[in-house]
Amino acid sequence: MDLQLDHGLAAKYSSSSQVARVLTEKWVSDQLYCPACDSNVLSPNPAGTRVVDFQCHTCHEGFQLKSQRRPFGAKVTDAAYEPMAERIEHDAAPNFVFLRYQTDRWRVRDVFFVPRYFLSPSIIERRRALGPKARRAGWVGCNILLSRLPLDARIQAVRGEIPISPDAVRTSWLRFAFLETKDAESRGWTADVLACVRELHRESFALADLYSFEGRLAIMHPMNRNVRPKLRQQLQVLRDHGVLEFLGGGEYRILLSLNGDESPQPS
Ligand SMILES: [Zn+2]
Numbered sequence: 715m716d717l718q719l720d721h722g723l724a725a726k727y728s729s730s731s732q733v734a735r736v737l738t739e740k741w742v743s744d745q746l747y748c749p750a751c752d753s754n755v756l757s758p759n760p761a762g763t764r765v766v767d768f769q770c771h772t773c774h775e776g777f778q779l780k781s782q783r784r785p786f787g788a789k790v791t792d793a794a795y796e797p798m799a800e801r802i803e804h805d806a807a808p809n810f811v812f813l814r815y816q817t818d819r820w821r822v823r824d825v826f827f828v829p830r831y832f833l834s835p836s837i838i839e840r841r842r843a844l845g846p847k848a849r850r851a852g853w854v855g856c857n858i859l860l861s862r863l864p865l866d867a868r869i870q871a872v873r874g875e876i877p878i879s880p881d882a883v884r885t886s887w888l889r890f891a892f893l894e895t896k897d898a899e900s901r902g903w904t905a906d907v908l909a910c911v912r913e914l915h916r917e918s919f920a921l922a923d924l925y926s927f928e929g930r931l932a933i934m935h936p937m938n939r940n941v942r943p944k945l946r947q948q949l950q951v952l953r954d955h956g957v958l959e960f961l962g963g964g965e966y967r968i969l970l971s972l973n974g975d976e977s978p979q980p981s
Contacts, residue, residue, distance in 0.1 A: 715745050715877040719820040738781035738813050741822060742768060746811070747880055749827050749869060749887045750775045754880075765801075766808040777827075781813040785824075788861035795840045795856035803898050807833045810858070812868075825872040827883070828860075831893040832867035834902025836934040862934075864909040865972050866890060889970070892955055899935075906934055907948035908957065911968065921946070921964040 719737040727733045739758060746768075747754045753772035766776030780790055790812070792798060801807040807830045814824040839857040844850055860868075869886045870878050893901040910927040911919070924945060931941050938944055949966060952958050957970045 715872070717745075717822040717872065717875055717877070719815060719822065721820045734781055734783070734815065737820065738815060738822075739767065739779060742777075742779055742811065742813070745822075746825070746871070748773060748775065749871065749880075749883050750809070750829070752884070768811070775830075776808045777811050778808040779811045779813060781815060783815060783817055785814060786812050786860055789839065789857040789859050791841070792838075792856050792858050795838070795854045798856050799835065799838055802833050802835060802838060805830075805894075805898070812860075821875060822872055823875055825870070827869040827871060827887070828863065828867050829869065829887060829890070831891065831901060832863055832905050833858075834898050834905060836902045836906055837862045862906070862909060864905055864912050866908060866912070866970075867905065890955075903935065903944060904948050904951050906931060907945055908952060911952070911958070911966075912972070916968075918961065918965060918967040921949075921966070924949075 719741055721737065723736050723740060724733040727736060742756055743758050746756050748756055748770035751770060751773035753770050755771070756768040756777060757771055758768055759766060767779045768777040769775070770777075780786075780792075798807065809830045810828040812824075812826050812828065813822060815821065816823050837859045839859055841855040841857060844853045846852075866886075866889070869883055871880075871883050872878065893904060896904070907924070910924055910931070913927075914923055916923075925942065928941050928945070931945065932938075935941070935944075949958070949960075953960055958966050958968045961967055
């Protein structure tokens with residue numbers, strides 16, 4: 715994988731955001747592969763007709779590219795809120811490619827995928843409507859709340875200018891593909907509980923530790939009044955898929971480390 719961006723393409727464009735767009739899109743078409751199957755090509759969709767920027771012609775997964783010079787923070791602005799919320803509800807949201815580049819040497823620095831099966835209503839935030847003086851007055855955009863996703867949802871393909879092996883990337887992609895079979899609300903619960911588990915930064919934990927997230931989960935899932943049973947149910951889901959094991963007596967141990975290796979740690 716060559717991380718160099720083709721800066722020669724920049725000459726035709728004046729705005730720096732256009733330059734970044736053109737260069738990083740070219741890089742994805744030339745260098746990136748499909749993480750969801752064994753295809754080594756992501757094909758760009760024609761500009762202007764896009765819901766998704768890239769498509770895998772083998773497994774038909776669509777990918778939206780977000781590229782920027784700064785590190786990705788807690789939230790990333792995305793398109794209009796309503797269509798995105800609907801796409802998530804109807805399992806039609808795109809996968810995302812987050813790409814950070816550096817402009818001093820025009821190189822790709824970090825790339826991570828977020829699979830669409832990790833997208834749920836809890837990680838989409840409605841932005842304030844544009845004011846009456848805006849060209850698109852009343853338009854409502856959305857933010858993707860990266861900070862709410864479990865770290866498992868960020869599948870690194872390039873980290874600090876070092877490409878990760880495609881095999882490892884595809885293994886990580888498949889690890890949580892079981893979420894695809896669930897509706898948006900239930901896969902949101904699984905992802906949100908997993909995010910809480912990861913936030914504990916511990917190899918083993920007690921149910922009581924997770925109950926400390928009860929308030930946050932209640933806000934993220936306003937329609938559900940029974941957070942604790944729901945939380946326990948999600949621990950079973952995570953156990954059934956090999957993410958953690960039950961030690962008995964309300965104690966749990968994480969089996970799946972974040973780089974994707976299943977390596978039980980001595981406790
Ligand atoms: Zn594919």
